[in-house]
Amino acid sequence: MSLHPDTFKHTPRLKVLQIINSYLSHLTPELFWQIPNLQKLDLSNNKLRYLDFLGGANLLTLRWLKLNGNELSVINETALQCLPALTYLDLNNNPLTCECSNVGFNQWVQSNNQTQVVNGHQYTCAFPVSQQGNKFLDFDTSSCWIDAGFFCFIFSTCLILITLLASFFYHFLRWHLAYAYYLFLAFVYDKRRRGREGSSHHYDAFVSYNVYDEAWVYEEMLPVLEGEQGWRLCLHHRDFEPGKPIVENITDAIYGSRKTICVISRHYLQSEWCSREIQMASYRLFDEQDDVLILLFMEDIPARELSLYYRMRSLVKRRTYLSWPQAGQHTGVFWENIRRALRTPGSPTDNPIRGFFQNPA
Structure with a gap:
């Protein structure tokens, strides 16, 4: 009323x-x-x-x-x-x-x-x-007696700063952060693996490749490395465990193999999962101080294009690698170089041979 x-x-x-x-x-x-x-x-x-x-x-x-x-x-x-x-x-x-x-x-x-x-x-x-x-x-x-205005000011300021920092990290440091994250996963996996007794390698090499290069892997690489040379290779389409998280499958494959072969092409460099595989493999390389990584280039990729992929650029600067285009008609020597790289405990340059190893300028 x-x-x-x-x-x-x-x-x-x-x-x-x-x-x-x-x-x-x-x-x-x-x-x-x-x-x-x-x-x-x-x-x-x-x-x-x-x-x-x-x-x-x-x-x-x-x-x-x-x-x-x-x-x-x-x-x-x-x-x-x-x-x-x-x-x-x-x-x-x-x-x-x-x-x-x-x-x-x-x-x-x-x-x-x-x-x-x-x-x-x-x-x-x-x-x-x-x-x-x-x-x-x-x-x-x-x-x-809480100053609501002051609280809102602090909250909004922190929100703006977090937004600016997130934008900065995303645009300039996202690859470094991703690399650090997967190094951490590899570190945790490595410590867990070392804590298990009786751990051993189930494969001679894990082959990291992009789906666009799958035909070459199955038609060229497998008949020679598995059929003729007798190596046991791990391929994600064939040997990954169904239902297991992809990151666990990758770490199991890398640490369950004596070495990792990276079949590198432009498609490989643009692949998110291939990037994660080489990140974990490079961590194992630095952690074990052993030559566990074999770089195999399917294309002649100029250094200026590799500069966009800082991890790959860093590896190419420090290590020798194999070039399929340079093999030409002499593929026998190319596969022999891979056989020696898989067999020897040291790097390929520890057992010098004449072939298609390339050193960056």
Whole structure:
């Protein structure tokens, strides 16, 4: 229930107003604009839940305000501060809540020296359940003094910084981070493998290649290395365990083989999974200090193109590699070089032979 704004239009000199037991639930500031000289206001035993109407009511002469027996749970102290002449306030029998939403009113009651809050020290908490029955002025407000603006500033600043850093890392360092991540996986796997007793190599070599080079691997490499030379090779399409995570299959293949043969082409360099395979294989190379990596180039790729793939560029700078295009019609020597690389414990240059090993300029 509420009153029409023009209710007191014809009583501009009204100084005392009593509206009690009327089930009022809502009042508007405009209602009091017609009675600017009001000094006493009694709104007891109604259904009022908020006092926001006082903020714009312009009740500059109101000295006495009684709100006993309403449904006020949260008191807006700002509305009370709009009553400069207020000296008497009765808020008995209202279900006050003892939470941070009422901390302003709590402090106003204790610090205000002009307004007498009738029986203010006797007000009790109705909410929350854990505070029921406790004195309203006794509830701890220290935890409520958090500067929300400052908190939002810190949060937004951190969010902006994180966004900027994430963008920077993505554009400039994402490959380094990916490399570090897979080195860590390889490190964990290597430690776990070394902790197992009786671990051994199940294959002579794991062949890392791109699907576009699969025909060459099956038609050229396998007949020679497995058929003629008798090596046992691990191929992901043939030997990976179904259902096992791909990263685990890769690490099992690399550490379960004596060596890793990387069949490198432009498609290989652009493949995410091939990149991960050579990252793990290179970690094993550095960790074991043994020649476990054989680089086999299917194409003549200029150094300027390799510069986009820092891991491959680094390996090519430090190591010799085999070139299939350079083999031409003399493929027998090419396969002999691979046989020696698979057989010898040291690098191919430890057993020098004339063939198709290339050294970067």
